[in-house]
Amino acid sequence: VWVPDDIMSNNETHFKNERMHDVSLKFRIKHNFSAPCYPQENNQQSNE
Known part of the structure; x- marks a missing residue:
């Protein structure tokens, strides 16, 4: 079973x-x- 090394989520x-x-x-x-x-802040911005 694959398990991610890290997870990014909001503060909900x-x-x-x-x-x-x-x-x-x-x-x-x-x-x-x-x-x-x-x-x-989490490097998810787009370069449009």
Whole structure:
């Protein structure tokens, strides 16, 4: 089974909770958080 090395998500409670924290620790996943309304903060901006 493939498991990602890292995950990028916003600070919503369904992503930032104890269950996600436990899963991230168990599978050694680095969970990064970013403000959803500022995509440039997480290198997701487009070059249009």
